[in-house]
Amino acid sequence: MSYDGIVTKAVxxxxxxxxxxxxIDKVYQQExxxxxxxxxxxxxxxxxxxxxxxxxxxxxxAKYTKSNPPxxxxxxxxxxxxxxxxxxxxxxxxxxxxxILLDISSFDEFGQPSExxxxxxxxxxxxxxxxxxxxxxxxxDSVKRVSENMSRVRQVLPGIEYEFPPLQNKVNPxxxxxxxxxxxxxxxxxxxxxxxxxYMNYMGLSPxxxxxxxxxxxxxxxxxxxxxxEEDIKSIFNSFNSLVDKINKEDFxxxxxxxxxxxEIIAFHVMDIxxxxxxxxxxxxxxxxxxxxxxxxxxxxDRINQKSQSIKKTIQVKLDRTLNKLSKQKEExxxxxxxxxxxxxxxxxxxxxxxxxxxxxxxxxxxxYDENMREILVPLDIKLSPxxxxxxxxxxxSKLKNAHLLLNRQIPETENEISYLExxxxxxxNSTEIEEINEIKEELIKENYIKGNLKKKKKENISKPLxxxxxxxxxxxxxxxxxxxxxxxxxxxxKDDIWLHVQNAxxxxxxxxxxxxxxxxxxxxxxxxxxxxxxxxxxxxxxxIDFTQRKNIRKxxxxxxxxxxxxxxxxxxxxxxxxxxxKLQRVEE
Numbered sequence: 001m002s003y004d005g006i007v008t009k010a011v012x013x014x015x016x017x018x019x020x021x022x023x024i025d026k027v028y029q030q031e032x033x034x035x036x037x038x039x040x041x042x043x044x045x046x047x048x049x050x051x052x053x054x055x056x057x058x059x060x061x062a063k064y065t066k067s068n069p070p071x072x073x074x075x076x077x078x079x080x081x082x083x084x085x086x087x088x089x090x091x092x093x094x095x096x097x098x099x100i101l102l103d104i105s106s107f108d109e110f111g112q113p114s115e116x117x118x119x120x121x122x123x124x125x126x127x128x129x130x131x132x133x134x135x136x137x138x139x140x141d142s143v144k145r146v147s148e149n150m151s152r153v154r155q156v157l158p159g160i161e162y163e164f165p166p167l168q169n170k171v172n173p174x175x176x177x178x179x180x181x182x183x184x185x186x187x188x189x190x191x192x193x194x195x196x197x198x199y200m201n202y203m204g205l206s207p208x209x210x211x212x213x214x215x216x217x218x219x220x221x222x223x224x225x226x227x228x229x230e231e232d233i234k235s236i237f238n239s240f241n242s243l244v245d246k247i248n249k250e251d252f253x254x255x256x257x258x259x260x261x262x263x264e265i266i267a268f269h270v271m272d273i274x275x276x277x278x279x280x281x282x283x284x285x286x287x288x289x290x291x292x293x294x295x296x297x298x299x300x301x302d303r304i305n306q307k308s309q310s311i312k313k314t315i316q317v318k319l320d321r322t323l324n325k326l327s328k329q330k331e332e333x334x335x336x337x338x339x340x341x342x343x344x345x346x347x348x349x350x351x352x353x354x355x356x357x358x359x360x361x362x363x364x365x366x367x368x369y370d371e372n373m374r375e376i377l378v379p380l381d382i383k384l385s386p387x388x389x390x391x392x393x394x395x396x397x398s399k400l401k402n403a404h405l406l407l408n409r410q411i412p413e414t415e416n417e418i419s420y421l422e423x424x425x426x427x428x429x430n431s432t433e434i435e436e437i438n439e440i441k442e443e444l445i446k447e448n449y450i451k452g453n454l455k456k457k458k459k460e461n462i463s464k465p466l467x468x469x470x471x472x473x474x475x476x477x478x479x480x481x482x483x484x485x486x487x488x489x490x491x492x493x494x495k496d497d498i499w500l501h502v503q504n505a506x507x508x509x510x511x512x513x514x515x516x517x518x519x520x521x522x523x524x525x526x527x528x529x530x531x532x533x534x535x536x537x538x539x540x541x542x543x544x545i546d547f548t549q550r551k552n553i554r555k556x557x558x559x560x561x562x563x564x565x566x567x568x569x570x571x572x573x574x575x576x577x578x579x580x581x582x583k584l585q586r587v588e589e
Contacts, residue, residue: 033129083106479509498547506535
């Protein structure tokens with residue numbers, strides 16, 4: 001990960017400048033493994049995020065926050081008890097490891113001065129947030145308790161003395177010398193790629209910065225330790241030494257690199273990263289700004305994936321079963337279309353009982369339903385008498401006749417259910433906020449697709465649809481789930497607003513808010529592109545998009561969420577393009 005010991009050092013420097021001397025006003029626990037602390041210092045309110053998330057552990061000053069849970073967890077209540085009203089005395093880093101220490105002076109329950117230390121360990125799945133008493137080093141509690149059953153090496157439990165994570169025999173690069181470097185290099189596996197040598201032997205170095213050291217020395221990252229010549233080693237050490245010198249001087253230059261399409265950050269650091277070239281590289285004065293940009297989408301995406309995983313699995317199983325059910329229904333419908341022949345068999349047997357001996361498996365009989373009175377071969381069950389064979393065919397005819405009527409009603413219902421389930425899966429993939437997943441979950445509970453209890457809400461909150469402004473200045477709204485779709489179409493849109501939706505596929509409801517002037521073709525095409533991109537057909541070409549005025553839309557009685565029918569519509573074909581969407585102005589609600 002890019003958040004290595006060097007980035008941690010830069011974060012600590014930034015926290016020192018902004019937080020030392022500040023007063024802790026509020027403490028929230030917005031996720032089970034994430035703490036938000038409000039600190040007021042020199043007229044500015046700072047929001048400090050401490051996350052021990054397995055996928056995205058981090059510490060930084062946030063510019064955005066999430067919603068708080070209705071009831072604060074126990075660890076949050078503990079932190080409030082010990083920290084609120086306290087003063088930040090010091091922020092430091094343990095060597096060059098990803099461990100940040102915040103010393104806070106406050107008062108205990110007896111009103112006596114007390115010093116606490118809040119420790120954040122940024123270590124992947126072993127990340128943790130731990131509160132200890134500064135004087136005794138005894139653990140008060142942690143966001144993740146680690147028992148002996150979980151780790152024999154190091155326990156994290158209330159009442160025991162805190163120990164720093166083991167260093168795994170890694171060397172602090174800030175204390176490095178050429179002699180130490182050469183000893184480590186000589187002891188290393190000769191088949192080890194040189195870039196791996198750095199982060200496996202020195203603390204605080206990530207694979208990213210290890211590759212950068214190789215890039216600085218013009219060395220292939222896959223060159224093995226044993227293949228290096230004396231001049232290679234000297235060049236690599238000089239590059240490494242130059243980097244260490246910058247770290248010691250705290251010569252930080254926060255920067256991040258975007259993908260070519262600008263959709264996401266692929267790397268960030270406080271050292272100038274040149275291995276990706278200079279294109280799509282951006283600099284900032286603040287490492288917290290860079291971390292905000294990086295984790296804003298990544299953390300939310302991971303949380304959504306975690307929260308939606310079980311829902312997706314359940315819905316996919318139900319969808320597979322429903323598709324199988326539809327296949328069988330269609331097979332039965334095809335069979336039911338041949339029902340008349342069984343009535344003919346029964347009638348002919350009944351009319352020729354005297355001709356049919358018992359114990360034969362078929363007989364040719366004159367078919368008086370045929371204009372030419374041609375004979376027809378009638379299959380028989382040798383175990384049954386002629387009259388029983390006739391009754392059997394009458395019964396089968398009646399059964400298929402009833403099945404035909406029933407299947408003509410059931411098949412559209414099954415197809416609607418398939419459409420609904422596909423739309424749910426699409427909505428999950430389309431979600432960008434945790435609240436949207438919660439809305440989908442509540443909907444599925446109401447529709448009896450999954451089990452769960454619906455929580456009573458004091459106020460009905462709805463997540464925000466996407467909001468764009470067209471090149472002609474028209475406001476366009478895009479629903480991302482069924483709740484948003486119903487809200488946009490049935491409550492938000494006026495009768496003359498334009499409604500768009502991909503034809504015969506799961507997708508978002510799109511609304512163009514009309515004004516006194518008519519909607520130009522350019523805006524209509526931009527809205528159609530949104531309807532195509534935010535649909536299951538986003539990767540297709542020539543996607544048909546239906547559009548009509550809102551007054552032509554209605555929701556049938558007992559229809560599932562997000563399902564509507566429409567008339568008097570027109571259709572245009574587009575090839576969805578993310579590039580065209582990026583040209584539109586996006587409004588952050």
